[in-house]
Amino acid sequence: MVTTRRAGVEAVDRLEPLWLELHRHHRAVGGQALGPYVDDATSWRERRALYVGFLAKGGFACLAERGGELVGYAMVAVMSVSETQMPDTWQTGERIAEIETLSVTPDARGAGIGSALLDHVDEELRSAAIDDVLVGAFVSNTDAIRLYERRGFRPAWMYLQRLGGRSA
Structure with a gap:
């Protein structure tokens, strides 16, 4: 059985293996x-x-644990809308949230853990009276995009990048 719970800075170092797995996934899909x-x-x-x-x-x-083992997490930033580009285009509340990371271990993907984490994020944001939420995904990460769209997120803008400093 998977349980989810809120966590703070005390949990950051536990997130490293899951972040690195996601970093490698980003390289693969990108x-x-x-x-x-x-x-x-x-x-x-x-x-x-x-x-x-x-x-x-x-x-x-928000951490997802199965038998004491960390199998997923979500990291959420909360900010004043005045710290963002949102108010010049969209009507929002005073505070908004951005789901900065959603990571599930490869062996636990497809088991509803990402959805359980997003449910927990929604509960936390609802209790804080934050209705406006952003999330980003690699354009080529179609599985993540489908998950977010099923949860009511819609494409709003797209970043393009041109990076220098490539090694030969």
């Missing part, structure tokens, strides 16, 4: 066309710092 990618150590160092920052500003994590 392919060389979206590179260059950073190595695992750099990826975790940067992601960990982001997570600590999100949590310090009112964000939260």
